[in-house]
Amino acid sequence: MSTPSVFSGPVVIVGGGVAGMVTAHLLTEAGAKVIVIEQFERVGGLARSYQYDGFTFDCGPHRFHTENPNIKTYLDRVLKANTTAFPRLSEVFFEGSYYRWPLHPKNLVQLPLPLAVKSAIDLAINGSKTYGTSNFEDYVLRQYGPTLYENFFKGYSIKFLGIHPKETHADWAKVGINRAIIDDKLQMQNLAQLAKSTLLQFNKAEINFIYPTGGGLGITWEVIADKVRAGGGRILTSTGARLAGGNGRIEAVYAGSERIEPSLVIWTAPITLACDQLGLEAPDLPYLSTLFYNVMVEESVKKEYQWCYYGADDIVFSRVSTPKYFAHDTVPHMGATGLCVEVTCREGDERWVHAERLTDWVVDDLIKVGMISSRRKVHDVRVERVPNTYPIYHTRYPVELERTRKALAKYENLQLAGRTGMFWYNNMDHSIENAMQLTRKLLRESGRAEIDEKALAAGMAG
Numbered sequence: 001m002s003t004p005s006v007f008s009g010p011v012v013i014v015g016g017g018v019a020g021m022v023t024a025h026l027l028t029e030a031g032a033k034v035i036v037i038e039q040f041e042r043v044g045g046l047a048r049s050y051q052y053d054g055f056t057f058d059c060g061p062h063r064f065h066t067e068n069p070n071i072k073t074y075l076d077r078v079l080k081a082n083t084t085a086f087p088r089l090s091e092v093f094f095e096g097s098y099y100r101w102p103l104h105p106k107n108l109v110q111l112p113l114p115l116a117v118k119s120a121i122d123l124a125i126n127g128s129k130t131y132g133t134s135n136f137e138d139y140v141l142r143q144y145g146p147t148l149y150e151n152f153f154k155g156y157s158i159k160f161l162g163i164h165p166k167e168t169h170a171d172w173a174k175v176g177i178n179r180a181i182i183d184d185k186l187q188m189q190n191l192a193q194l195a196k197s198t199l200l201q202f203n204k205a206e207i208n209f210i211y212p213t214g215g216g217l218g219i220t221w222e223v224i225a226d227k228v229r230a231g232g233g234r235i236l237t238s239t240g241a242r243l244a245g246g247n248g249r250i251e252a253v254y255a256g257s258e259r260i261e262p263s264l265v266i267w268t269a270p271i272t273l274a275c276d277q278l279g280l281e282a283p284d285l286p287y288l289s290t291l292f293y294n295v296m297v298e299e300s301v302k303k304e305y306q307w308c309y310y311g312a313d314d315i316v317f318s319r320v321s322t323p324k325y326f327a328h329d330t331v332p333h334m335g336a337t338g339l340c341v342e343v344t345c346r347e348g349d350e351r352w353v354h355a356e357r358l359t360d361w362v363v364d365d366l367i368k369v370g371m372i373s374s375r376r377k378v379h380d381v382r383v384e385r386v387p388n389t390y391p392i393y394h395t396r397y398p399v400e401l402e403r404t405r406k407a408l409a410k411y412e413n414l415q416l417a418g419r420t421g422m423f424w425y426n427n428m429d430h431s432i433e434n435a436m437q438l439t440r441k442l443l444r445e446s447g448r449a450e451i452d453e454k455a456l457a458a459g460m461a462g
């Protein structure tokens, strides 16, 4: 089925997150009439920022890393020189101590002795064992052995995702763990590989991440929104989009009282919501949601990490990040610290509804893990409820997702995109790449001469 031309009427983009805003920008530059509909007051989606009392927070830690030269070109064009670059500084809190994350082979020797010895024995004999391939548990056992699985990965995974690693698809481990590790392709299946990896890691230069200066990550999408408006596009905020379908097409999109007849709809909101609005069978594709406790502290914290994972059952949060180690302008002065504390839940559950009740527990646990010295140092705590932060990859998700995509593909002018729209555990660079590939395809199918992503990234789509 060929997609309708983007020049035959307005292109409606549902969702003003990374994928929606970059697609809107590139299509506007190519001369299409674009209307973005975003349910929240500000654009940015999961990559938006919050400001209060001189502190800036994102939705958890966000830093850019990409090896794709087109994405680098695009970000340079949008952010100009307003970025800062830094090496990774992540940690994991385990049995009362902090360790560097990802687990470097060289850090394994710093683990408590019995654990280090057991892990080494596992690795020595792991190559001779056979594991399945389908679920998270199998994947981690094969990669790291039973000791590290039991001590690091199992508890954290249950606490974070709310389902057992046996019920979790191996894709969750592949994208989650490998992405957190990013460039450190550690070979840990046996001792010989581990030794080799360790030697290679010692002399390796750290990769750099980038982060915008001047107002948190969210500024990136505000800059892009200004470019869309300047190019004649519209951005409707604080209004949820509603689809009306018929005859294999999306016939109208409603934004408040406005009815728009689109040539094409690019849908980056939850895939489940598209099914619901079009009266299709509800897919079993659940999303995780996150409560962000943005804690403003009047002191310099002892641990200078960008973020740290907390897997223990007796600590309420699963991760804490420190925006000032991304960019100094996220705090009113360097003696103050913002701590972004994440607690995962499901939208509408007990935690979601009564999130404020956990605030004292969050502060007490920050004291317990040594991040703040006393309650008196806490200037304020603001709670943000963010739905649909992660797709939950249960073991049946590939079949369910395929069935849902097929059902939605019957609408000739509906295109899914982005993390939430495609039920895709991705990063910002993937959503930008997705926007570039989609724009290229849409322009080609609209009769435009072939334009590659390099030219799109450089702003030569017009």
Ligand SMILES: Cc1cc2nc3c(=O)[nH]c(=O)nc-3n(C[C@H](O)[C@H](O)[C@H](O)COP(=O)(O)OP(=O)(O)OC[C@H]3O[C@@H](n4cnc5c(N)ncnc54)[C@H](O)[C@@H]3O)c2cc1C
Binding pocket: 014, 015, 016, 017, 018, 019, 020, 037, 038, 039, 040, 043, 044, 045, 046, 047, 059, 060, 061, 062, 063, 064, 065, 239, 240, 241, 242, 268, 269, 270, 273, 290, 389, 390, 417, 418, 419, 420, 421, 426, 427, 428, 429, 431
């Ligand atoms: C805690 C956390 C940490 C992360 N850390 C990193 C990191 O360090 N580096 C990195 O590269 N990536 C990171 N990511 C991933 C990154 O945030 C995403 O890849 C990216 O923001 C996805 O953008 P998107 O536009 O594809 O999806 P989304 O941001 O989900 O955009 C969907 C948009 O649709 C809107 N919407 C929903 N329903 C409607 C409706 N009915 N009408 C109108 N609008 C609607 C939503 O409000 C949202 O704006 C992280 C994600 C999370 C949750």
